[in-house]
Amino acid sequence: MASADALGRRPLLGGLLGLGLLALGVVPGARAEPSADAARELVETVGHKVLSILRDHGLSQQQKFEQLVQLLSGPIDLNLVARLILGRYWRTASEQQRADYLKLFRAFALHTLATRLDVYGGQDFEITGAKAVDDRDAVVSTRIVGNGPPVKVDWRVRELDDHNLVAIDVIVEGVSLIVTQRSEFGAVIERQGMDGLLSELRRRAESRA
Amino acid sequence: MAGHGSSRRSRSAWWRRAAPAALASLWLLRGGPALAQDENDPLEPFNRAVFQVNYFLDRVLLKPIAILYRDATPQVVRTGITNFLANLSTPVVLANAILQGNAKESELTLGRFMLNTILGAGGFVDVGGMVGMPDRRSEDFGQTLAVYGVGSGPYLMLPLLGPSNPRDAVGRVVDLAFDPLFFLAPAPVTYGRFGVQTVNTREQNIENFEELERSSLDLYAAVRTLARQLRANEIRNGAPAPLEDIYNEDVYKLDETGEPGRPAKPPAPQGNGKR
Numbered sequence: 362m363a364s365a366d367a368l369g370r371r372p373l374l375g376g377l378l379g380l381g382l383l384a385l386g387v388v389p390g391a392r393a394e395p396s397a398d399a400a401r402e403l404v405e406t407v408g409h410k411v412l413s414i415l416r417d418h419g420l421s422q423q424q425k426f427e428q429l430v431q432l433l434s435g436p437i438d439l440n441l442v443a444r445l446i447l448g449r450y451w452r453t454a455s456e457q458q459r460a461d462y463l464k465l466f467r468a469f470a471l472h473t474l475a476t477r478l479d480v481y482g483g484q485d486f487e488i489t490g491a492k493a494v495d496d497r498d499a500v501v502s503t504r505i506v507g508n509g510p511p512v513k514v515d516w517r518v519r520e521l522d523d524h525n526l527v528a529i530d531v532i533v534e535g536v537s538l539i540v541t542q543r544s545e546f547g548a549v550i551e552r553q554g555m556d557g558l559l560s561e562l563r564r565r566a567e568s569r570a
Numbered sequence: 571m572a573g574h575g576s577s578r579r580s581r582s583a584w585w586r587r588a589a590p591a592a593l594a595s596l597w598l599l600r601g602g603p604a605l606a607q608d609e610n611d612p613l614e615p616f617n618r619a620v621f622q623v624n625y626f627l628d629r630v631l632l633k634p635i636a637i638l639y640r641d642a643t644p645q646v647v648r649t650g651i652t653n654f655l656a657n658l659s660t661p662v663v664l665a666n667a668i669l670q671g672n673a674k675e676s677e678l679t680l681g682r683f684m685l686n687t688i689l690g691a692g693g694f695v696d697v698g699g700m701v702g703m704p705d706r707r708s709e710d711f712g713q714t715l716a717v718y719g720v721g722s723g724p725y726l727m728l729p730l731l732g733p734s735n736p737r738d739a740v741g742r743v744v745d746l747a748f749d750p751l752f753f754l755a756p757a758p759v760t761y762g763r764f765g766v767q768t769v770n771t772r773e774q775n776i777e778n779f780e781e782l783e784r785s786s787l788d789l790y791a792a793v794r795t796l797a798r799q800l801r802a803n804e805i806r807n808g809a810p811a812p813l814e815d816i817y818n819e820d821v822y823k824l825d826e827t828g829e830p831g832r833p834a835k836p837p838a839p840q841g842n843g844k845r
Contacts, residue, residue, distance in 0.1 A: 540795060
């Protein structure tokens with residue numbers, strides 16, 4: 362009780378990652394202009410599908426997780442998020458480092474999602490606005506309501522060159538997933554190099570297995 | 571990213587005011603790693619050392635006390651304490667809302683104070699929230715300085731007090747002058763209030779911080795960026811962050827045109843221009 366309340370008040374890093382995954386779906390036939398309306402529809406559609414999976418009492422935790430990954434993965438673009446997070450370090454990474462990083466980041470993100478299913482299941486959301494911010498991105502604003510006070514969550518949705526829409530960032534009470542992860546990964550790279558980051562991610566993946 | 575625009579222009583302002591911090595900076599600056607500049611943390615080695623001490627004290631002292639506090643009190647009491655403390659900070663919030671020229675917020679703050687103090691048992695009940703007033707916003711002198719364009723200066727990890735910067739550290743001291751209780755109440759009351767506030771806030775973040783400890787690869791860097799983003803959000807009063815630069819790198823083009831060693835300068839937008 363109390364714990365869920367505190368989490369609702371200020372979901373931090375883990376929450377960001379997991380929440381970020383919630384909207385990383387692609388609406389297959391949405392080929393309109395990168396309009397705010399299409400972005401809003403994406404967040405609304407995927408959000409409701411996610412909640413209906415989480416609330417299906419006939420499913421085990423494992424089944425919920427698998428269905429979520431299925432829903433969000435097929436056309437998921439975790440790679441785009443991963444590259445945005447790495448930012449300028451992507452340029453200097455070798456082919457091998459890039460491939461390893463994308464693979465390890467995916468494991469990192471999926472693990473975070475898996476550990477937070479219960480938290481998300483008890484929440485609901487409403488869309489409070491949507492607006493285009495440039496020629497390819499729109500921001501959809503939502504309020505996530507759980508046990509505690511409502512939390513303001515913004516989703517940044519991008520229209521890709523093939524006109525598919527993908528969510529590229531989630532901003533919880535002003536804290537951006539991309540900024541946070543970029544800053545943290547950057548700090549590890551500055552101190553230990555790109556290989557240091559990779560071995561750190563690898564160490565985590567192995568300690569879970 | 572962290573207020574590059576205004577920080578350069580205003581550097582001299584905080585520099586003069588924050589004499590002790592400035593001296594410490596000058597002394598330590600030489601050892602700072604050159605590459606940390608986009609995090610604006612030239613004192614990183616010093617900050618990391620202070621962080622380790624703070625983190626240790628948290629584990630052996632503050633967190634255990636926060637857990638005891640949680641076990642000993644029902645949620646309704648803790649909510650009441652949170653409301654009461656927020657009500658006590660009204661003079662500081664109000665003074666700064668006025669200094670920022672924010673008439674609407676000044677009015678809300680004053681209205682809520684009267685409502686909660688009179689009808690809410692001296693502030694333990696947030697009557698304002700019950701009748702539909704918007705969420706409280708915190709204001710302090712650091713935010714007021716920021717609103718007038720004063721940059722934060724470099725990141726500072728303060729002993730015991732946690733993440734800050736010269737501007738906000740100065741702000742904390744100035745805020746004491748806006749706080750009648752600080753002058754009127756005997757010292758033990760002031761210490762007690764600060765203690766309860768610290769433990770109460772720590773209790774609210776027990777799970778959040780555990781989550782952070784579990785998920786972060788570099789706890790110091792995670793705390794640094796979160797502190798900074800949450801602070802910037804407070805200063806903007808929740809308005810959207812101008813973060814465009816981080817999304818502007820066209821990562822799909824990076825594969826072809828990657829120029830190793832070049833800093834990330836976003837390539838000119840391809841094709842269709844701004845609509």
